[in-house]
Amino acid sequence: MVSRVIPVEPFDLIIFGATGDLARRKILPGLYRRFAAGQIPPQSRIIGAARSEMDHDGFRAFAAEAITEFVDASKRSEAEIARFTERLFYVTLDAKGDTGWPELAQMMRPDVVQAFYLSVGPVLFGAIAERLHQHGIATPESRIVVEKPFGRDLATARELNAMLASHFAERQIYRIDHYLGKETVQNLMAVRFANILFEPLWNTQYVDHVQITVAETVGVGGRAAYYDRAGAMRDMVQNHMMQLLCLIAMEPPYSFNPDAVRDEKLKVIRALEPVGPDDTVRGQYRGRPAQGGTPAEPSYAQDAGTPQSRTESYIALKVMIANWRWKGTPFYLRTGKKLRARASEIAIVFKEPPHSIFGEGEGWRENVLAIRLQPNEGMNLSVMIKEPGPGGMRLTEVPLDMSFAEALGEEGTDIPDAYERLIMDVIRGNQTLFMRGDEVEAAWAWTDPIIAEWEARSEKPKGYDPGSSGPEDALMLLHRDGRRWREIRE
Numbered sequence: 001m002v003s004r005v006i007p008v009e010p011f012d013l014i015i016f017g018a019t020g021d022l023a024r025r026k027i028l029p030g031l032y033r034r035f036a037a038g039q040i041p042p043q044s045r046i047i048g049a050a051r052s053e054m055d056h057d058g059f060r061a062f063a064a065e066a067i068t069e070f071v072d073a074s075k076r077s078e079a080e081i082a083r084f085t086e087r088l089f090y091v092t093l094d095a096k097g098d099t100g101w102p103e104l105a106q107m108m109r110p111d112v113v114q115a116f117y118l119s120v121g122p123v124l125f126g127a128i129a130e131r132l133h134q135h136g137i138a139t140p141e142s143r144i145v146v147e148k149p150f151g152r153d154l155a156t157a158r159e160l161n162a163m164l165a166s167h168f169a170e171r172q173i174y175r176i177d178h179y180l181g182k183e184t185v186q187n188l189m190a191v192r193f194a195n196i197l198f199e200p201l202w203n204t205q206y207v208d209h210v211q212i213t214v215a216e217t218v219g220v221g222g223r224a225a226y227y228d229r230a231g232a233m234r235d236m237v238q239n240h241m242m243q244l245l246c247l248i249a250m251e252p253p254y255s256f257n258p259d260a261v262r263d264e265k266l267k268v269i270r271a272l273e274p275v276g277p278d279d280t281v282r283g284q285y286r287g288r289p290a291q292g293g294t295p296a297e298p299s300y301a302q303d304a305g306t307p308q309s310r311t312e313s314y315i316a317l318k319v320m321i322a323n324w325r326w327k328g329t330p331f332y333l334r335t336g337k338k339l340r341a342r343a344s345e346i347a348i349v350f351k352e353p354p355h356s357i358f359g360e361g362e363g364w365r366e367n368v369l370a371i372r373l374q375p376n377e378g379m380n381l382s383v384m385i386k387e388p389g390p391g392g393m394r395l396t397e398v399p400l401d402m403s404f405a406e407a408l409g410e411e412g413t414d415i416p417d418a419y420e421r422l423i424m425d426v427i428r429g430n431q432t433l434f435m436r437g438d439e440v441e442a443a444w445a446w447t448d449p450i451i452a453e454w455e456a457r458s459e460k461p462k463g464y465d466p467g468s469s470g471p472e473d474a475l476m477l478l479h480r481d482g483r484r485w486r487e488i489r490e
């Protein structure tokens with residue numbers, strides 16, 4: 001299969017916070033990969049803006065190092081890196097003061113797409129947006145890209161939205177949820193809406209329940225200061241998992257245009273039932289003493305530096321959707337740090353056939369469509385067949401397994417990073433994979449009471465061992481409904 005790369009229009013991308021971790025790990029390496037693939041026209045420029053004193057060459061060296069560290073050796077060359085970094089420029093700038101802004105204003109070109117990437121904390125969004133206007137840098141056509149966390153509750157998200165709206169129109173604002181840039185997440189829409197096969201079954205009549213799992217093996221490590229104020233609910237559920245749930249649950253949009261898709265997602269969020277305390281389980285990873293050759297592992301509380309921390313590093317929830325399509329079908333969500341494996345998966349578990357002509361207990365298992373987000377992207381549909389050989393009609397389950405890597409060859413393994421896709425969409429002016437302001441607010445409106453309830457009860461999360469599947473109570477969340485979680489494995 002030949003990959004089709006369609007170049008974007010020439011652009012100036014201004015990255016605020018250009019010397020930060022996200023720029024180093026994701027944005028600059030991602031841009032390099034798009035450049036190497038021939039998608040970025042040579043007239044384009046990437047302008048780093050940050051507080052550090054640095055000149056253009058300093059920033060080029062910084063980017064070259066980041067690319068060498070984060071782009072696979074087989075996908076980079078010295079010559080290509082040199083060609084790429086020629087397009088890089090830098091301005092030392094104080095987001096809250098006057099330094100650097102006139103210089104940045106002078107660098108702007110009116111005849112190319114202009115995008116401002118705010119790879120900085122939300123406390124700086126206002127100051128930057130204001131100065132972009134004061135100095136006549138932003139135009140009615142410029143695009144502004146913001147990162148999560150987009151607020152920490154409904155009130156703060158509203159403030160951010162209002163502040164952005166005072167400087168930019170909604171069509172100019174790109175709120176990144178990097179899960180929407182993941183190839184397999186987009187595949188969810190293709191599977192649902194480009195095949196006749198699944199849609200007729202995609203409702204409460206045929207779907208018993210849905211499981212959404214995002215399991216990580218890493219702890220909170222160096223991000224503890226942020227994470228301890230967020231927890232898994234704010235960090236993963238309000239945004240990434242909510243987006244996954246929306247893509248599974250939404251009605252078919254009338255077209256694949258940004259507002260058609262986002263309108264449908266919004267309807268799902270608004271139809272979510274409130275979640276009571278019995279339908280959530282919060283966990284926090286324990287530590288482990290040194291054993292044999294293995295060094296000790298810190299507990300969450302040690303990582304966070306707050307021995308009494310009540311922040312959850314794991315959460316499982318039972319979510320119900322009050323609409324015609326889904327009434328009665330639970331969506332079980334779970335995500336956590338320091339779990340057994342890094343594995344993200346959506347499993348659609350179908351109901352039993354209405355009547356078994358083969359009798360009870362003949363090896364029947366439910367059909368499951370498992371969509372594997374990462375790693376080993378792919379899809380697997382489990383189907384019942386007859387167990388081969390004589391001895392009567394016994395049933396056995398076989399997988400209709402499609403690994404994207406196997407089915408698509410190099411293209412299946414050479415999956416672009418979410419950021420690459422999303423940044424190119426900003427340049428193309430396509431907002432489909434970005435969250436609209438009302439979506440973010442609706443997600444917080446659903447999340448806030450759940451968090452408020454925990455805070456009122458001031459309950460400590462349940463402990464779980466590193467490398468496990470999470471706290472025992474999470475098993476109960478499904479057991480009591482006569483169901484069980486799928487195994488977490490790579």
Ligand code: BG6
Nearest residue numbers: 148178214216235236240344374
């Ligand atoms: C981020 C969260 O948004 O997503 C992190 O803040 C989490 O806590 C990360 O580790 C997971 O992203 P990915 O792409 O590795 O699944």
